[in-house]
Amino acid sequence: MSGPLAGIRIIEMGQLIAIPFAMKLLADMGAQVIRLESTGRLESYRADSVYQNDVSGEFWNKGANFYEQNRNKLGITLDLTKPEGLQVLRELIAVADVFSENFTPRVIKNFGLEYEDLKKIKPDIIMVSSTGYGFYGPWANFGATGPATEGAAGLAYQTGYLGGPPVMAEIPYTDYTSGEHTVFAVMAALMHRLRTGQGQFVDISQTQATSATIPEVLMDYSANGRSGQRMGNQDTAMSPHGCYPCRGDDRWLTMAVATDDEWQAVCRVLGQEGWAADPRFEDSLSRWKNRDELDALIGPVTSPWDAHELMHALQKEGVAAGAVLDSKDLLFDPHLNEREFYEVVTHHDSTGIPPLPYAGRPWKLSKTPAVKGKAAPLMGEHNALVLSDLLGKTAGELAALEEAGIIGYGPTNPRPVQRPSLDEQVRQGRMQRYETDFEEQVRRAFPG
Amino acid sequence: MTERALEGVKVLDLTHHIAGPYCTKLMADFGAEVLKVERPGGDPARRMAPFLHDEADPEKSLVFAYLNTNKQSVTLNLKSEKGIQVLKSLVEESDVLVENFAPKVMPSLGLDFETLHQINPSLVMTSISNFGQTGPYRDYKAADIVEYALGGLMYIFGAYDREPLKHAFNQAQFKAGTDAASATLMATYHQRLTGEGQRVDVSIQEAVATGLRDVVNNFTYTGAVRRRQPNHSGDLTRMRASADGHFLPNPGMGAGLNWDNVVDFLGLPELDDEKFNTPSARLANAEELGRILDEYFIKQNKYDIFYASHKRRFIFGVVQSPEEVMADPQFQARNYFVDIDHPALGTLKYPGAPFEMSATPWEARSPAPTLGEHNQEVIGQRLGHTPEQLAQMRAMQII
Numbered sequence A: 001m002s003g004p005l006a007g008i009r010i011i012e013m014g015q016l017i018a019i020p021f022a023m024k025l026l027a028d029m030g031a032q033v034i035r036l037e038s039t040g041r042l043e044s045y046r047a048d049s050v051y052q053n054d055v056s057g058e059f060w061n062k063g064a065n066f067y068e069q070n071r072n073k074l075g076i077t078l079d080l081t082k083p084e085g086l087q088v089l090r091e092l093i094a095v096a097d098v099f100s101e102n103f104t105p106r107v108i109k110n111f112g113l114e115y116e117d118l119k120k121i122k123p124d125i126i127m128v129s130s131t132g133y134g135f136y137g138p139w140a141n142f143g144a145t146g147p148a149t150e151g152a153a154g155l156a157y158q159t160g161y162l163g164g165p166p167v168m169a170e171i172p173y174t175d176y177t178s179g180e181h182t183v184f185a186v187m188a189a190l191m192h193r194l195r196t197g198q199g200q201f202v203d204i205s206q207t208q209a210t211s212a213t214i215p216e217v218l219m220d221y222s223a224n225g226r227s228g229q230r231m232g233n234q235d236t237a238m239s240p241h242g243c244y245p246c247r248g249d250d251r252w253l254t255m256a257v258a259t260d261d262e263w264q265a266v267c268r269v270l271g272q273e274g275w276a277a278d279p280r281f282e283d284s285l286s287r288w289k290n291r292d293e294l295d296a297l298i299g300p301v302t303s304p305w306d307a308h309e310l311m312h313a314l315q316k317e318g319v320a321a322g323a324v325l326d327s328k329d330l331l332f333d334p335h336l337n338e339r340e341f342y343e344v345v346t347h348h349d350s351t352g353i354p355p356l357p358y359a360g361r362p363w364k365l366s367k368t369p370a371v372k373g374k375a376a377p378l379m380g381e382h383n384a385l386v387l388s389d390l391l392g393k394t395a396g397e398l399a400a401l402e403e404a405g406i407i408g409y410g411p412t413n414p415r416p417v418q419r420p421s422l423d424e425q426v427r428q429g430r431m432q433r434y435e436t437d438f439e440e441q442v443r444r445a446f447p448g
Numbered sequence B: 001m002t003e004r005a006l007e008g009v010k011v012l013d014l015t016h017h018i019a020g021p022y023c024t025k026l027m028a029d030f031g032a033e034v035l036k037v038e039r040p041g042g043d044p045a046r047r048m049a050p051f052l053h054d055e056a057d058p059e060k061s062l063v064f065a066y067l068n069t070n071k072q073s074v075t076l077n078l079k080s081e082k083g084i085q086v087l088k089s090l091v092e093e094s095d096v097l098v099e100n101f102a103p104k105v106m107p108s109l110g111l112d113f114e115t116l117h118q119i120n121p122s123l124v125m126t127s128i129s130n131f132g133q134t135g136p137y138r139d140y141k142a143a144d145i146v147e148y149a150l151g152g153l154m155y156i157f158g159a160y161d162r163e164p165l166k167h168a169f170n171q172a173q174f175k176a177g178t179d180a181a182s183a184t185l186m187a188t189y190h191q192r193l194t195g196e197g198q199r200v201d202v203s204i205q206e207a208v209a210t211g212l213r214d215v216v217n218n219f220t221y222t223g224a225v226r227r228r229q230p231n232h233s234g235d236l237t238r239m240r241a242s243a244d245g246h247f248l249p250n251p252g253m254g255a256g257l258n259w260d261n262v263v264d265f266l267g268l269p270e271l272d273d274e275k276f277n278t279p280s281a282r283l284a285n286a287e288e289l290g291r292i293l294d295e296y297f298i299k300q301n302k303y304d305i306f307y308a309s310h311k312r313r314f315i316f317g318v319v320q321s322p323e324e325v326m327a328d329p330q331f332q333a334r335n336y337f338v339d340i341d342h343p344a345l346g347t348l349k350y351p352g353a354p355f356e357m358s359a360t361p362w363e364a365r366s367p368a369p370t371l372g373e374h375n376q377e378v379i380g381q382r383l384g385h386t387p388e389q390l391a392q393m394r395a396m397q398i399i
Helices: A018-028 A064-069 A083-093 A105-110 A115-121 A146-152 A173-196 A206-211 A215-224 A260-269 A273-277 A284-289 A291-302 A307-316 A327-332 A334-338 A383-390 A395-403 A422-428 A438-445 B019-029 B062-067 B081-092 B113-119 B144-150 B171-194 B204-210 B216-222 B259-266 B279-284 B286-297 B302-311 B322-327 B329-333 B375-382 B387-395
Strands: A009-013 A032-037 A073-077 A098-101 A126-131 A200-205 A241-245 A252-256 A320-323 A342-345 A356-359 A363-365 A431-434 B010-013 B033-038 B071-075 B096-099 B124-129 B198-203 B224-226 B240-242 B245-248 B317-319 B337-342 B346-351 B355-357
Touching: A009 A018, A009 A083, A018 A032, A018 A064, A018 A073, A018 A098, A018 A126, A018 A173, A064 A356, A064 B216, A073 A383, A083 A115, A083 A383, A098 A173, A105 A126, A126 A173, A146 A173, A146 A206, A146 B245, A146 B317, A173 A200, A173 A206, A173 B171, A173 B355, A200 A206, A206 B329, A215 B062, A215 B322, A215 B346, A241 A291, A241 B144, A252 A307, A252 B144, A260 A273, A260 A284, A260 A307, A284 A291, A307 A320, A320 B144, A327 A334, A327 A438, A327 B216, A327 B224, A334 B204, A356 A438, A356 B216, A363 B171, A383 A395, A422 A431, A422 B224, A438 B216, B010 B019, B010 B081, B019 B033, B019 B062, B019 B071, B019 B096, B019 B124, B019 B171, B033 B081, B062 B346, B071 B375, B081 B113, B096 B171, B113 B124, B124 B171, B144 B171, B144 B204, B171 B198, B171 B204, B198 B204, B216 B224, B240 B286, B245 B302, B279 B286, B302 B317, B322 B329, B375 B387
Parallel strands: A009 A032, A009 A098, A032 A073, A098 A126, A126 A200, B010 B033, B010 B096, B033 B071, B096 B124, B124 B198
Antiparallel strands: A200 B355, A241 A252, A252 A320, A342 A356, A363 B198, A431 B224, B240 B245, B245 B317, B337 B346
């Protein structure tokens, strides 16, 4: 199986998540993605969250998030600050379908890599730029992180506990939101090119993509001049609707109750006949009006339950309920595993990393499934393959490029991020716990 | 006429609520022809608040209006034989069918993929559901909060010592809708090359679980289970209150942090002290550092400090209220909010292009349809039913 995107070649000048995540999903579906890296400016995900927290040796080939975001790609290094490096990139663009990048416009302009420049090299190229605030406009050159655009988009303002300040996700959330839109944008541009033969420039604003997903408040403000207050886990119509404590350390269950039948089922499962007959909770409007009281009553009753047992008991009675899965629960979740959501990837022997499961994709295509997962590239792993097979460079030319420092196989200034010991991370509260037999547990569940 | 990226792609849209309609909205806004098939009572999202002036009218739901731009609407009772017959003739002339019913619904209507595939072998059928079309939770119910919990995002979201939290609104639905639109186009691309149709199965739980950093791989790489992070008052990137709201300082991290520059930028000479000038000193004196920063930041205007930071290439962020989002000069320069005129809502500003395409721009060709607005045009003229037959279908509550 070669995937629906076999034959499409993408040159990726990405960093961190927004573009690498999107290009990974396209690579999974068969596109050939050639990822550029710099040996002088080390991609930070190569140097952080390394296997077994061990930064000795070639740590830059052991970073968890690099592997997570770069599956199925070819990797080459190029020093773009030197003219010979830029020349190789132009040669690659001349044989590519898509060029994607997520640097600030200032950087792209300095390299002479704007769409107008690329079009001269490859008239039907599709160029995708993903930036915090968009490629033009007064904020275009403002660098941005995920949290910054979560704030700018209006999402953070509405999120948070009742009466508390705004709260944001503890991941670069909008990188994913914009990455999801980037995959769609590339596909739309490819559909157009297939029909017309024309390329174009796609300008992804991570803020715009995120604001597109909160019409509930933006339309309300637009029409009624109103912005809602932060509601914690409560809903604007359903009650109970929240996250309730369960048995154990930091264990929780969510439920969302829409109808009277569902409410009666909750009372039955939790053994609360009194609630079932209580006029304060008799219909959805009264439950919603008395939602604070209701939430305060439910917590003590769910506390003795195991979160998973309560989830299954409620679902059996037709109530939307879900245990709050921690990372280990999520990895071993029987439903995700029955659906083969995780994909076991074999790493290069030199890394010492055993085969490991990684999150797959949120879609399954029956006729043209994803390709079999290959690990993200070692630094410079495909220099020779790409430059000689694709661009026809000779062994002598390759050696000259390496000699001049245009290509390489490791960072010129290797500086890993040494995380504190796991004991220290647990003491600081960053980790809930750790398990020393994790390798055995992972191997047993995901034999590969 | 403007070039449209998805020109000629015919989508039969059986979706409702949010995830499915956002998928087909993305396609419609970039040029696909989307025909929305609603039950005679209408998509339940028509009854979803907020409404214009709080008038609970099926033509005045603001979220519905946003999610259904550029689509046509016909009503069809899929529990009637005639309704199914009409639907099947629509399947014959469509490239794509998108639905987001519970997984048992389509087969129970006799509309399983195999049946539809026989009618139209090149059909791409996309199904979006809470947990996918297979597996032990297949028929479990969900709401956005349940997807956050079972998708792994909730456990690491919120305060260390409080209950986990979710984002406001319906983010999981939007993620899955976007993913479904991408996957649908991948299958449609293959269809255009080979003529072959196929089934696309999109799970909302998996849409959440695909977009996590340092979660599952913390366990597979080190055996650690990450928790909601404790909020250290000395954390330099933590959200801070300003005189007029909140903002996100970002003085650089790791090797990119130059303390002298930070002290100079903030104009706080008391921070030029060995209590604070190394990472370990800052950790040891986090509370004092946090207090100094809080006292300083609470007197600042968030936009002033945001703009000033970018002059120095510090990448600060600003937390904007809906009002501020709509007045944002960057959005204005990019014409992000667009006026759309709707028969019941009048002219309102809507969030526009989620991204820009130079050759095939996002466009608002038509507002969300009123319920059954295109019955006459589609079921009558296109499928060749006479006015009498239409009247009869209306009388039998098929349309």
